Amino acid sequence: MSNLINVPKNGSLANTNSNVNFPSWLDDIFNRDLPSVFSSNFNTGITLPKVNIKETADAFKVEMAVPGLKKSDFQLDLDNQVLSISAESKNEDEKNEDNYTRMEFGYSSFKRTFTLPESVNEDEINANYQDGILSILLPKKEEARQKPPRTIEIS
Template sequence: MSNLVNVPKNGSLANTNSNASFPSTSNWLDDIFNRDLPSVFTSNFNTGVSLPKVNIKETADAYVVEMAVPGLKKSDFKLDLDHNVLSISTEKKETHEEQQENYTRKEFGYSAFKRTFTLPETVNDDNISANYQDGILNILLPKKEEAKQKPARQIRIS
C-alpha cells in the first residue's frame, strides 16, 4: 500500500483529514498485515528461506568471497559460472524415521539457497578456486594480469 501525502499550494504538510482519529481502511489493513506476528506463531516454523551472509573483499590481486554456511559439507555446494555470473547454491534434504511398538515418528527437513553475483570483467575466470572449512566457503576470484594493482613508483624528471 502507498502512503501518499497531499501537499497544498502553500507547501505545508498539515493533515487536512477531519477524521484523523479514525484510521482509513487502507491504514487499518496495512497495520494488520505489517504487524509482526507473536513468536508463538512463528517459533515452530522454518520457511527454509534464508540466505547466508557474504563478505566480499578486494585485494590488489583478487576478489575474495567469504560465505558463512555452517553445518554443510563441501559436497553440498554447487558453484557455476555462466557469462560472468557466479552462482552458489545448495540443496539439502534430511529424513529421520523412528519406529517403536506403539508409534512411528517421521521427520523431514529441506533447505536450499542460491546466491548469484555478476563478476567484473577484470576476473580471470580460468583460475577461480574455492574451499570450505569451519563453516566458511571461501572463493578466490583472481584478477587478470592487466587489472592487478601495480605498486607505486617514482618517475624521474629529465
C-alpha cells in the same frame, strides 16, 4: 433459531439471524487483507547466507557463512560473467521405538548470484569449503592487477 453465519466469497461476515450480534471489530478483521508477512513467503524455510567480499590487489575474495552443509551440497556455476552459488540440503531422521515412530525431516536451499567485473580471470576461479565457510577466490586478470607504488627519478 439457528445461529449460522454465512461467509460469502468476498470474505465479509453476513449475519443470517438478526438476533445474533457480532461486534463490528470482528467483521473488520475478516474483511481486511492479511499483512504481507502472512501472505507471501511465510515460513518457506529459505534464508540467504551472509557474504563478505574483499578486494585485494590481485583478487576478489568471497566468503559465505553456510555451516552444517557438506561440500557435495553446493553447486557453483559461471555463465556470462554471472557467478551462481546454490546449495540444497535434505535430511531425514527416523526413530522406531516400542509403540511409536518419530520421523523428522528437513529441506533447505538457497541461490545467490553475483555479476563479476570484467577484470576477473574466469579461468582461474577456485573454491574451498572448510569449517562452515565457503571461500571463493576470483583472481584478477594480469592487466587489472594493481601495481605496487614506485618512485620515479627526475633526470
